[in-house]
Structures are given as C-alpha cells and as structure tokens.
Amino acid sequence: MARDPSTLRYAETHEWVDVQEEGGDKFATIGISAFAVEQLNDLVYMDLPEVGRQLEIGEEFGEVESVKAVSPLYSPVAGEVVAVHSDLPDNLDNLNDDAFDFGWILKVKLSADLPDSLMDFAAYQKQCSEAG
C-alpha cells in the first residue's frame, strides 16, 4: 500500500519517518521529502550507511548530492540500522516521482521514542511554504 505523506512525521532537515510495530519492536522507515527532492533537483549520488550501525538522533548517516550541492542526511531517530535501500543510489531519478515509497532510504530499529521535535504533516508543510 502506498505510503500516505500526510500520516508521516518530519524532521526540520526534511527527512520523513514512518513508524511501524513488528513483534513488539518499533521500526522507523526513513526517507527525504518530495519537497526536498524538488529543491535539490538533478540528483546524482547518494551515500548509504551500513546495516548494523547505531544512530543517534541528529547524527549524519549519509549524503545526497545534486549536480550543484552536497547535502548531509541526518537521522531523525535513535536506533540500529536494520536495512538500507541499496537499489536507490542507482535509481535516483525515481525519487522525483516516488519520494515516499520507492524513495525509502533506511530502516532503523528504534532504541528510544521519537523526539518531540519531529513535525506532523501540517507543521512541515508550513515550514516548506515559508522556505519558498
């Protein structure tokens, strides 16, 4: 089922978070928003973290590059990387059409609650509209 952007949480730095519960554990799927993809334009490279890496909230876990710019990717959650989307760096064009489904970047097994700083869709939309 397609992921609904209006049900996700968002970091100020444009990563989205989708939390699912499986077998009593919480897992977060993380990507970057359609707004961020549009702003970056002409993506050429993405650097993914290794499975098994422990991430802290706000820790840099990779990079996405457009023709012009390098943008670090920050973890909006704390936990262990349990999967990365290894097909994504070779198909970055698809992010333009599908930032929320095909565009997932990594899955993290949460070791702590989501930070309060994550925004809901309405708050994130407001941030984007203010950024132009």
Next chain:
Amino acid sequence: MTTSSTNDPVENSSTPADCLQTPLDAWHREAGAKMVPFAGYSMPIQYEGIVAEHQACRNSAALFDVSHMGRLRFDGDHAAEFLDHMLTRRVTDMVPGQVRYGMVCNAEGGVLDDVLVSFLQTPSERRFHLLVVNASNRAKILEWFEPHLADFPTVTMSDRTELTAMIAVQGPMAIEVCKKLFTIDPSRLKNYSAFITDQFAKPVIVSRTGYTGEDGLELIVRAEEAQRVWENVLLAGREAGFKPAGLGARDTLRMEAGMPLYGHELDETIDPITAGLKFGCNLKDRHFIGEDALRAVVEQGRMRCRIGLLPTGKRPAREGCPVLTADGETIGKVTSGGPSPTLGVPIAMATIDAKHAKDASFQIDIRGKTTEALPTKLPFYKRPVAAS
C-alpha cells in the same frame, strides 16, 4: 538533510535587499527562476533544472543573462597602449573587430582577473576598447587601473556595466537562429571577433565568444533594450528548442569545456602559466605589469600545474577535495568538480605539484573517503566539428 553549496554561487533562495538587479531581473522571476546572490547581484541559478538547461546548450542553444559581468570602456588616444601595459595579452596590434582573452596580473604575476578585450568601431567610425571583466572583480580592476591611468592622460575609462546588459546565446543552433535578428549576419564573424550592428535600430555589440565550449554569441545592449532582445532571441529560437539557462548550467558547461573560473582555477596567488593559460600571455617584445614574474616562471619551470581528473565511480569530487598520489601523498586540491551532464561521469580540475603532472593515476579524498582518479586532457568535452 541540509543543503550546502559546493561551488559558487552560494545557494540561497532569499535575496538580500542590497543585491543589484540586472535589467532582466523581472523576467527571470516571472519565468520562475531560482534566484541567488552572486557577486553582488541577484542572479538566476536555474529555471527548470541545471541538467535540462545544460543539455539545451549542447543540443540547441541556451540564453544566459550575464549582465553582472563588468563592462569597462576605454576611449582616447593611447587606449591600446594603456591596456597593453595592463594585460598579459598584446593589445596594440589589434584591428577593429578583434577580441582577445588575457589576464590582468599584479607585479608578482598573480592573476587579478581574466578578461576579454575587444577593439570596436562604431558605424560613425569611432573606435574604442571594451574590457569584459568578472563580476566579482569589477571594483578591484577599476581600483587597480585608476592610478595607472594617470600615466595615460588621454585615456578615459568608463564603467558601462549598469547602463548595459549582456546576453550570451550559446549552442550549435545559436548562429543560425540569430542570423534573422540583426542587420549584419553574425555567421560572417570569426571566433573571437565582434562588431557593432543593430536590432530594430538599436545598437548591439555582437561577439562570437562564450564560456560554454559551444559556438555562440555574446550580445551587449542598452539596459532598456535587454528584455526586448532577450525575448526576441527566445522567440526566434523557440522551434529550435532555445531555453533560458542559469548560472548552474553555465558552471557545468564551462567545467566540461575545461575553462578556468576566477576564484577557483585562478586567483592572485596563481600565475597564468601555472593555471595552464600560457596562450593568454604574449611575453615577446613587450612590457606589461607582471612580465618579469611570468618570464621567471617560464624560465625556471612552474611549481604547480592545472590538470583534468576523472574520478572513478559515481561520487563527484568537489572544490577543495585534497588530491593525492597513488601512494597517498597529498599534492594539491580540486579547484572545480562535479558531475558532467554530457559525459555522465564526474569530472574535476585540480592544481597539483608540477612534478606529479605526468603521474598515471591519482586519488581524491572526497570528504574522508579516497577515490581513484585518472588524469585526462582538458577539455573534458569538445564540441563536434561541423561537417563542411
């Protein structure tokens, strides 16, 4: 994710109130351009996207607003002698209609700017020289020239930048389409030549020059005529696929063409010989500021040099990345780098210790991870020669 720019201009969607505007500013905003501050001006970095605009230039033609470039006019007897004294390139033997690339150096041979000098003649046969300088260096060059002008009392220098606009039309279709627009057919212009003609009775300086590696023209018009000329060229080229293009595409195009950018491949600590621009220096039988230093570099050999590199893999190297030998010794740094939209691979230019210029392979430290890079001749891209 946060966006950080790696090349000038600085990515910033807001425009500080103190930025100058080109005469085409309103057109750019209306067209949805992303505007950024650059060298004191608010400039379009892109409209629909850097790659699309880059490809339009390689396949059809692209229009660039380059009105931020400085345009300095020199009139009076001995203007040629004055410029000859200030530039690395000979000026005194130029005939009307010629354009030359050269550099303004300080006494130590460091490059204050790289410039185009044109010798032009009006329809009423008045002759003058025009110097096109980098936007970021305009004030510096005006200040540098001022005291030297005192030795040439018959020469007057006037800054025409804000009274005029400059439009670059670059690409394989540029000349063919622009034929329709001017009283004199620009296809009769040789490369690096210019004339003054008119469009709808308004004067236009047309030069067969550019900064993209493509054939094309640069047009200088009165500021109030800028939008009309810009729109006329776009309209004439609509069927051929002409597109407006921003500074982003201009940078990827000039990188592919191996052309230096001031502040990256050139600055006051680099001499033209080190930068690989010996062709822009006439050292024989003339005297100019910096000549002794440049002769010394030629005689003693340069310590550093500019090379082209092809990083293996997909990750682009960016300006400032250290360049290492295959054994891991740091020998220089990347001066410009990024993905090449035409070649589909990353490209980079670097300044390195000259003794390693012939090495067969290098490494680039891209933010903590080393990538192998193979040397390649510049330019990375050369336009196909048209069949005769």
